[in-house]
Amino acid sequence: MSSAVYIAGVGVISAIGNNVAEHLTAFENEKAGMGDITMLNSIHRGQLPVAEVKLTNGQLAEMTGLSPDISRTTHLSLVAAKEAIADAAIPDLPGWRTGFVSANTVGGMDKSEDFFIDFLKDNNKGKLRFVWDHECGSVTETVADRLGITHMVTTISTACSSSANSIFYAARLIKNGLLDVAIAGGADALTKFTLNGFNTLMILDKEFCKPFDEHRAGLNLGEGAGYVVLVSENVAKTLNKTPYCLLAGYKNSNDAYHQTASSPDGTGSYLAMMGALAKSGLQPRDIDYINLHGTGTPNNDSAEGTAITRVFEGNYPPMSSTKSYTGHTLGASGAIEAVFSVLAIKHGIIYPNLRFETQMDGLPLQPETKFLKNQQIENVMSNSFGFGGNCTSLIFSKS
């Protein structure tokens, strides 16, 4: 049960790039992905900034070979998963027991929305192929079929922590001897459902978000997908390269406070961070960088910040919210930020928390505001918290 699980490959698509290389360039150039809505047919166009992937469904379909009519989430998922598998370059992949553990929050909702307009006028109308992918699992299934994975396929949905959970669940499948290789992560496209949902909660910033800033006013929604390839020690030995790092620690805890709001002292996040540290055998001082959940909402950032002060007790490592670049990609965010955490270790980099100006009142936390290179980074903590009090921390460590 103590066997190590390595990260052998990564793939990502978001508003700041269509692959890993484009993300690294955008980070270094401090180029955020937010802008006006251009693709979603919403009345909030021009009012609320979002972080769209800069490809139309047609362009995505050319990359994936899937029909342009299927959910955008499926396209995003396949693009990033394929990049991760290619990056891992596992010799004799078909010879291993390989699984696909994905995550999303609203399945093919973008297409269900189209269906519903016609369906509401007449219950016998609406193109049925638009609801075929309504289920979260349907998105995963289409991608698994394209990847040729049959050994184990499943989907997790726990709101904004979904894909952080899929990553550690995949690691556990390897540790329990059920799989040798797992592609794990998540995807979510922008939808009217989620945009209006967060808008009714009045937690969308009309400007570009300012995570961990005293004057933060909410989040910007984003979209994208992120995947990592996890491998057992036996598979790691066959690689023609050194794995990026280990998934050294993970913990899921529940805030048990409110369906959407975080508790003032961040109980769930505190327990998740402490649990992940315990699992990794590390002390808080060993963490070299925290990739924050940092949505930019007043409630999340103060709860997460409070929990961090309780865990780190004055010795704060560099920290930043990369949602200041990508927006909040919901079910994809945990995995996208896991990819960024892995890349931080690989390249010795720390990402800036864009637009940070003023420290939060009562919290001695100063996120990093510059892109830092040539850093010695051994251990990275990545936080992901979601509705239903679902809190997950992952720790990646140099192998």
Added chain:
Amino acid sequence: MKVYIRSTACISPQKTFNDDFLTDIIEYKGTRLSAIEPDYKAFIDPKQIRRMSHVIKMGVAASKKCIQDAGVEMPGAIVTGTAFGCMEDTITFLTRIVEEQEEMLPPTAFIQSTHNTVAAQIALMLQCHNYNLTYVHKGISFESALIDGTMLLNEGEAEDVLVGATEEMVDTSFKVLTRLGLYKRHPVLNLDLFKEKSKGTIGGEGAAFFLLEDRISRGTLAELITVKVLYKPVDIEDSIEKLLGGNGLSIADIDLVITGRNGDIRNDEIYDVLEKTLFKDSALANYKHLCGEYPVSSSFALWLAVNILKHKTAPPVVMERGAARLPEKLLIYNHYQQKYHSLMLVSAL
């Protein structure tokens, strides 16, 4: 390490929530079976009941009864499965987006539409800070949760785990799924479901929860020997034999096979084949005439299996074939739309 089931509670279109075991069977005519709702006030704060959708109420009440029966106050983890999640709230919010053209929408339906709402509400009710996860993968959503639960026990992460599955059928999903061809085109008597040789089945819904534990305690009902999911298996007969063999068993050791027969000729083909081959000498039982077909119906089957072991007899209404020898080892074989197959082996202590 062995995994045991200490208690189970189920809300379904039959009277499964009280302690009698399928003695008073409800007959339905139609293609949709709706769950019989218990008096929720005994399980949920009345102020909360008003705000909760059908699936949340079913899930919270079933989970509460399950842990009460187990005598456990705080499970070491809560893991749930659902393919469609909170349909009622999802459709409410989606409808308002279209009808109100994205303006002046109330947030409640959105807040409660996330797939992990049931698991989260259980955590909130119990003030449980432990592990909390929700699987949403079509016909193996429940089995995925069950596999996670058994791994948590195996890892020593928890001593007991509350695992459950929920699914609600609302008018809109019933309409859409009917248009997609899942259900029969004419009303049928549910108890005659297997006499019908036609396309389509009948829709159902429900919630079933189980308290898994890593040791035998007073009142432990059964051992969960194993649970396995198979995606598009090439040779299911071979897969079943391997699973049995891997646990030192052969089909002759199985006292009762519970299948996922649902009255749809295409769906039932594989069961027809197996009943003439691997299962040719086995006693057989079915359950979907009682609860209908839905993605997590296998949770009803596991509830049934555990209760057969508890009561040491299978109710006549589920029996398809075979004598009632004392049931000690049960195999549940279900598949969902030919793609997702699952096997669960349960045993008396």
